Amino acid sequence: MARRIGYTDDQIENLKDFESRDDFTDREKAALRLTDRMTIDPNNVDDALLADVRKHFDEGEVVELLAAIASSITSTALMRC
Numbered sequence: 001m002a003r004r005i006g007y008t009d010d011q012i013e014n015l016k017d018f019e020s021r022d023d024f025t026d027r028e029k030a031a032l033r034l035t036d037r038m039t040i041d042p043n044n045v046d047d048a049l050l051a052d053v054r055k056h057f058d059e060g061e062v063v064e065l066l067a068a069i070a071s072s073i074t075s076t077a078l079m080r081c
Contacts, residue, residue, distance in 0.1 A: 027056040
């Protein structure tokens with residue numbers, strides 16, 4: 001799906017290095033930081049991270065982003081069972 005919306009193979013294969021890359025926008029980086037945090041330590045999504053996300057997304061988009069990330073995490077966990 002990422003390729004269909006314009007991401008390159010290099011971006012996809014090296015996604016873990018998104019912070020140091022200049023081919024991701026600040027908005028994309030904020031979403032990826034939130035995704036990382038929710039995946040690795042969901043109890044540590046703090047106010048500073050959410051404030052950064054809100055610089056790039058309106059409140060409705062934040063809710064949709066949180067729901068999409070949570071849904072993906074849940075689906076992945078269920079598939080492992």
